[in-house]
Structures are given as structure tokens and as C-alpha cells.
Amino acid sequence: MKTEISFTLNGSEITLTVEAHRRLLDVLREDLGLTGTKEGCGEGECGACTVLVNGRAVNACLYPAPEIDGKQVLTIEGLVGPQNELSIIQKAFTECGAIQCGFCSPGMIMSTKALLDENPDPTDEEIREALLGNLCRCTGYVQILEAVRRAAEKLEESR
């Protein structure tokens, strides 16, 4: 079964025809070539596929593609600036050494984006809570926590 979907992807309107059983993750990676969003477990446990739908973090591996019709989708590719410069959150992750193999990073960064958009000055407990659904197997959680705190500070300065 095919279905037509129209949605906003990283600020641009797009319309696509997709097979109804496909996941948002498949559409992003395979149809649109946006491979920044990773597939880890494919079961909503690891958070590597985290993207924002209408501003909220979701697992793209569990999100049926037909449900994105009419919605706003933001992926890691949508964070960079007009000159392809990294966003404040991405910079904070690199500066704090919160990136090692990098596989969890897009998901970690999107979860951080969702958190800081809603709560610009989170406590450590709130950061841990927000990133609970994102696993890092290089065990860089300490640096990741530091990166989120730094991103919050830098975003505050930039306002």
C-alpha cells in the first residue's frame, strides 16, 4: 500500500510517496539520503535514531512514515547553519570530547536539542532524565553530561 505524505523536513516542505509499512527512519536514510540519523537497535531502546517531530524527541525506528504527514521533522542535518557551520550543541559535544565513535552522537544531540528547547537551564538530574533513552557504548556519559551543560551555557550567552 502506497501513501502520499507532505511534511516539513529541516525547514523545507516536501512531498513523497511511501510504502505504508515503512518507518520514518527508512524514509530519512533510504529515500532522502539523510544518513546522519542512525539505526542502532531498531527497537526503541538505544536512541541512535532520535529525531524531533513537532519539537519532541521520537525514535524514528518506531515511527510509521504515514504518521509524519503534516508534521515538522528535524534531523541532525537540520542543525547546521547556512555556511554548514556546526550548531552550538554540536560544537559543545566536540569540545567536551563527548564524541568517540560517533554512532550515538546524532541521537544524543537531538535529545539534547529537545531538552534545551524546552528547558534552557536543566539540572544534572533533568539532563540524565532527558538522555535516558540514548545509549553510548564508548561510555562517554560524563563528557556527554558536560557537553549538555556547556551547550546550555553557550546558548544562554548567545541569546
Add this chain to the structure above:
Amino acid sequence: MRRFAYLKPGSLAEAFRLKEDMPDARFVGGGTDIMVQIKNRVASPSTLISLRSVPELQGIEARGAVRIGAITSITDLIKNDILRSRYPVLVQAARRLGSAQIRNVATLGGNLCNCSPCADTATPLLVLEARAVLQNPRGTREIPLSELFKQPGETCMDSDEILVQVMIPAFNAARKGSGVRAVFSKKGRVKMDLAVASLSVLIQTEGDKVTKARLAAGSVAPVPLRLTQVEEMIEGKTLSGKLIGEAARLAEESVAPITDIRSTAEYRRHMVGVFTRRALESLWTRSEA
């Protein structure tokens, strides 16, 4: 990924019509469970009927009782001011359900209709004496939530029935002067894991006497379970260290846990006792909300 059709009805009537045309189709809320089952080939539905765009299933309204639309996401439940002030135990439990990514998509109706013994929203709703509003093309019925759960994965609903709303009666609201207070406890292997054991406890007091006690345990029986014997033991009495100890022992005896990949029956049983004791102690000493 196995192929399936995915339909998005825009009304309850349309959802019923689609189900009538395709009896094998399955209703789905946020899909965070069934998408995993499909991937692992535990489920292989030919058609999913998504209830996410059905307006009759949305919204939270409070006129005396609070009615929560079944398609309300767990996040929206947590953010709702009425629920936060009147039924904090439900919000407490909802906050412990999965990760932020799951809570943003998973729905109250989905959590209940999956009929998992570990459903985090089930035990607080059981102690709040919530009722389930079910509807099919032939009509609407309202049942106590405790009757919804039959066995793991199986509700009492007819195949063409949809859980429309969950209704929480006003008399269990934690209002000033009502004497009602409640608490949720959960043990998972790691924080976002499914519960190894969970317990919700609600008590109402008048002076130092317990006029009402409600206890419900998760992950320790085939379905989320009200511990009515423990309730009867406490009601009409004044809480004391001795009574709490006896209640905790009776709670342990009232459950029927199993050993599986997450934990052992012994540990689960023990935790129900621990949670009962801790909850009653904290509710006993805590002045009313």
C-alpha cells in the same frame, strides 16, 4: 520490515467502518510496542488502523470526574496541570514509563490495552478506581478498569471495541481537606526498563484513622492486580508500625509472581512487601497534599 497497510481514520465512525471491512486489522495507538513486535516477527498484522487522528479519543477534560482521551500521549499526561494537582500518583508513574522518546509517542490507551502486567499507568489508575469507557458500533459501556485486564496481552474487549476514555472519579482527587494521598513505587533493572515490580498505594484518612486503602501491584501477577485483602486489613484502623508490617507480609502473600529474564519470583514477592511498607510509612507520616 514486513509489509502491512497503515490506515489513518479521521473519526471513530470511520475507524469502526474500516475494522468491519477488515476484521483482521489491528487498532494501534502510538505503536511503540507493536512496531517492535512486527520487527521481531512476534506480530504480523496485515493492516494497522491508527487511532492517532481520531478526535473523539483526544483531550483531557475535568468536570467533576477527569476524563482522559485514550490517545493522549504519556508526555501530555505528565504535562497536564489538572492531573498534576489532583492525581499526582498517575503523573509519578507516567514519568517512569520508558524514555522521553517513548513517552512522546506512546499513549495511555495503548499502555492499558496491551494488557501487560507491567504497564506503568495501570496500577495508579487501579488505586484511583478509574473506569474504562469502551465503544463499538453497537454502543458504549463503562467498566471498572480492573475488569479490563484478563490475562497477559488480553483485555476483556470485543475485537471491534475501542477504549475511548479513561475516567477517574473526583472522590479520589488529592484535594486539600480530602485526606487522600497516594504514592507510586517501581523497581526496574535500569531506570528506563520495564518494572521488575511496581506498586501504587492510595490512602484516605480521617483524623488518624484510615477510611480508605487501595493497593495495586504490577509485574507480580498475570495482570496488574488490586490487593484487596491488604486493603481490608488496613481500612478502619490506625496505622502503626505493627500494622504496616502485617500489611507488608500479607501483600507478599497476595501476589503470584513468576521468574523470567528480568527477575525472580522470590525477589518480586519481596519487593512488593518492601514497597508496601515504604509506601505506607511515607503516607502515614506525610501530612495530606
